[in-house]
Amino acid sequence: MTGNDAGPGTTKTPIRSTRVPLSASALGLGAIYASLFWVLVVLAFHWIRPDLDPCCSDVSAYGRGDYEWLMQAAFVVFGFGWMAAGISLRRALRDTRSAAVLRTLLFMVGFGLLVAGMWRADDLGAAGDPSPEDVFHTIGSLAAYGGLIVFGLLSAWLLRGTRLSGLTVMHLVLGLVTLALLLTFSIMADAGTDGFGWWQRALTMVVMPGWLIWLGWRLALTARADASNA
Numbered sequence: 001m002t003g004n005d006a007g008p009g010t011t012k013t014p015i016r017s018t019r020v021p022l023s024a025s026a027l028g029l030g031a032i033y034a035s036l037f038w039v040l041v042v043l044a045f046h047w048i049r050p051d052l053d054p055c056c057s058d059v060s061a062y063g064r065g066d067y068e069w070l071m072q073a074a075f076v077v078f079g080f081g082w083m084a085a086g087i088s089l090r091r092a093l094r095d096t097r098s099a100a101v102l103r104t105l106l107f108m109v110g111f112g113l114l115v116a117g118m119w120r121a122d123d124l125g126a127a128g129d130p131s132p133e134d135v136f137h138t139i140g141s142l143a144a145y146g147g148l149i150v151f152g153l154l155s156a157w158l159l160r161g162t163r164l165s166g167l168t169v170m171h172l173v174l175g176l177v178t179l180a181l182l183l184t185f186s187i188m189a190d191a192g193t194d195g196f197g198w199w200q201r202a203l204t205m206v207v208m209p210g211w212l213i214w215l216g217w218r219l220a221l222t223a224r225a226d227a228s229n230a
Contacts, residue, residue, distance in 0.1 A: 156168045
């Protein structure tokens with residue numbers, strides 16, 4: 001009788017695989033492509049909307065005009081990219097409680113981007129109270145930024161002792177950098193200081209997509225390494 005055979009009156013207990021499914025690799029790659037799409041679209045809008053100076057305008061301002069649908073699509077695709085990374089991360093960690101928490105935070109980032117894309121921001125410096133659409137856009141943006149900051153800080157603790165423990169330090173650094181950049185451009189924008197747009201672009205065009213590309217790539221490599229060792 002082998003170790004997997006059951007004796008009379010006993011029930012076989014299935015052995016759960018600890019390997020990362022290859023779908024985690026595909027989702028990681030999807031997150032990378034979503035990031036690249038986001039960066040390319042935002043770069044294109046620097047030429048599509050030459051009336052908006054990158055130093056003194058929000059990225060959200062590109063969501064108005066003849067090509068607003070393209071900017072909205074970029075928000076949506078980027079949002080789904082973070083959600084794909086969340087699913088991939090949970091599968092890489094085999095549905096542990098820590099993985100569920102981190103996936104929820106990445107879903108928060110993704111959902112925030114979807115909301116920010118579907119509801120447009122008011123024009124910068126518009127008179128009067130913010131429109132309801134602008135309020136929803138702001139809430140979505142804050143959810144995306146806030147979820148990412150908390151994800152980075154919690155990852156430094158929740159990923160310890162897991163197969164992804166090598167990501168902890170970088171996540172912590174990226175979370176702190178995201179917080180610093182968010183505070184910098186927000187304070188400058190509220191004060192009407194020129195140049196805040198460059199700080200915002202450092203966050204939205206370098207740190208955020210770079211973070212997602214790095215995370216997606218690491219998740220893809222983890223799944224492929226498991227498959228090659230099978």
